[in-house]
Amino acid sequence: MYPAQFEYYTPGTVKEALDLLGRHKDDAKLLAGGHSLLPAMKLRLAQPKHLVDLRKIPGLSGIKEEGGALVIGAMTTHYQVESSPVVKSRCPVLAAVAAQIGDPMVRNMGTIGGSLAHADPAADYPAAIIALGAEMVAEGPKGKRTIKADDFFKGLLTTALAADEILTEVRVPAMAPKTGAAYMKFPHPASRFAVVGVAAVLSVDGGKIGKASVGVTGAGTKAVRAKGVEAAITGKGTDAASIQAAAEKAAEGVDVQADLQGSVEYKSHLLRVFAKRAMEAAAAAVK
Secondary structure, eight states: OOOOOOEEEOOSSHHHHHHHHHHHGGGEEEESSOTTHHHHHHTTSOOOSEEEEOTTOTTSSOEEEETTEEEEETTOBHHHHHHOHHHHHHOHHHHHHHHTSSOHHHHHHOBHHHHHHHTOTTOSHHHHHHHTTOEEEEEETTEEEEEEHHHHEEETTEESOOTTOEEEEEEEEOOOTTEEEEEEEEEOTTTOOEEEEEEEEEEEETTEEEEEEEEEESSSSSOEEOHHHHHHHTTSBSSHHHHHHHHTTTTTTOOOOOBTTBOHHHHHHHHHHHHHHHHHHHHHTOO
């Protein structure tokens, strides 16, 4: 199918893009990798009158280490995150997450900022972003602001970004010593989206887990923190019994939704299974 007619813009700066958003408001859409927006436009589920392509704006892609954090430009592709030596060194779980997204074509075109801003409830990045305690940098007419991952995802395809803002950076704290992380998911066989996905970050000292951070995706209308698991495993050991007991709390406080992929009971079961696997792998990755 063909999309409805639209005007196409290629701004050269963030300011130009913001000006276009301000001028056309609800009639404008931002284009990043295009893997979500373009299919919707072809099916005429989305019919923007003005399409603002961010791909030619310099400075919106790239990865660097700054102030103890990885600074990732919003237009950085999944493949760039997956293959980055600095990501593999300082936050290997993020590279592992990127490597599980879609297929090579998707990873070569899709962007981390586009994925996060789209906020698909079954996307892979959100669970990891929450577990890692990342921050998103948004730029709008009034300047820049920082949004914590816990406050970023508001609902189905909805984030804390204002209509006149652009996500420009993702800041991810580098992994601390004696900390391990892992992301495990049950992928849909066709799309590779997460039917359920769990990211776990565990800090271990003296055989005990001093801090736990666990994010889940795919279970409901947005990615959330698994607070029940975090509370249950903190202060406990990394033995199988402790991890199993904490994993049983995986669905607590999570608004699990039935959909075409499974019932509430089935997805709750998957949450427990993959919370266990993620914590086991995170504990094994502690250095």
